[in-house]
Structure formats: structure tokens, C-alpha cells
Amino acid sequence: xxxxxxxxxxxxxxxxxxxxxxxxxxxxxxxxxxxxxxxxxxxxxxxxxxxxxxxxxxxxxxxxxxxxxxxxxxxxxxxxxxxxxxxxxxxxxxxxxxxxxxxxxxxxxxxxxxxxxxxxxxxxxxxxxxxxxxxxxxxxxxxxxxxxxxxxxxxxxxxxxxxxxxxxxxxxxxxxxxxxxxxxxxxxx
Ligand code: SF4
Numbered sequence: 001x002x003x004x005x006x007x008x009x010x011x012x013x014x015x016x017x018x019x020x021x022x023x024x025x026x027x028x029x030x031x032x033x034x035x036x037x038x039x040x041x042x043x044x045x046x047x048x049x050x051x052x053x054x055x056x057x058x059x060x061x062x063x064x065x066x067x068x069x070x071x072x073x074x075x076x077x078x079x080x081x082x083x084x085x086x087x088x089x090x091x092x093x094x095x096x097x098x099x100x101x102x103x104x105x106x107x108x109x110x111x112x113x114x115x116x117x118x119x120x121x122x123x124x125x126x127x128x129x130x131x132x133x134x135x136x137x138x139x140x141x142x143x144x145x146x147x148x149x150x151x152x153x154x155x156x157x158x159x160x161x162x163x164x165x166x167x168x169x170x171x172x173x174x175x176x177x178x179x180x181x182x183x184x185x186x187x188x189x
Contacts, residue, residue, distance in 0.1 A: 008075060014176035015135070021113065036073065038109075042073055046099050055094050056095075082102055124178040133150055152179075155189050159174075
């Protein structure tokens, strides 16, 4: 029987391995499609924030990459006809990036990791989400990662981070599957 410390180290190792596998799968997908991992991430971000008028600046901030690097990737994606630039509705001088139908198809294609998660029972999916959100919250509190716009770091969250979850802003109890990890209404505690 491992000691609690050994078990913690074991879990951390498994998490690292999952991170490595996710990166490797992203590389493989990117190479197969003639894209870079950053371009895949950009399209993934755009598909998840389709209504928000995302520009180069926001992408640079969210993906923690410099603006010139994002601009280069965006240009290539536009050349591939995966995204188009449209005037931003809220700022006439800015452009918002939108996925084309071909871009959406690429961005929503599942990976083996998606399929692996889909194979878990609802009980394990919920435990995984709550556990991983707890890990991210802890990293955020230790200033090891930037603000995570998720319920556990939100001023509007009230709950036990286990089975009871409530959003004071939305005035409703949240099921585990409804917990958010990228919420537009998030306010940091
Ligand atoms: S505002 Fe969003 S992040 Fe905050 S508790 Fe409500 S649902 Fe969660």
C-alpha cells in the first residue's frame, strides 16, 4: 500500500502523462492536416467562443503567445481558408476572426482523447472534472497558472467543491456537468 505522499506523486505523474499524450496527439493531428499545433489551438478557441468577436489580441492573451506569432498563424489559416476576418461589430478599427465551414469541421473533429473520455462512466467523468478543477484551482492559488475562468475560482460560486454547487449570479444550483471552466461571467475571488 503506497503512503499518501507516494499516491499523490503517482497521481501527479499520471496527469503529466495525460498532458504529454494530449500534446503528442495535437502534434499528430496538426502534422496530418498540414497545420501547426498553435493553429489547431486557435481554431479550437474560436469554435468555443464563436459569438465573442475574438481578435488577435485576445488570442495572444488566452493562448499565452505573442501577438506577432498569433498574426502569422492567423494569416496562414486565412490562406488555407479556415478562417476569415470580419469587421468587429463593437470596434470599427478592429477585426474579429471567424471560422469558415471548413475551419469548423477541423476544429470539431474529435481526438482519441475525446473518445477515451467518452468511454468513462458518468460517475468517473464527474469525479474527473471535479478533481481536475480542484488541481487547476490549487495551481491558480499558488500563482502557477493565470486566472482560470471556472466556477471554483469565481466570486459567484457557492458550494463544497464536491457535490453541492451553486452560481449566485445565475441563481441556480449547478450539476457537476454544468460547472464551467471558461465562463464569460466569471469574476475572480
Ligand atoms: S458566474 Fe460562471 S464561473 Fe462564476 S459561478 Fe457562475 S457559472 Fe460558475
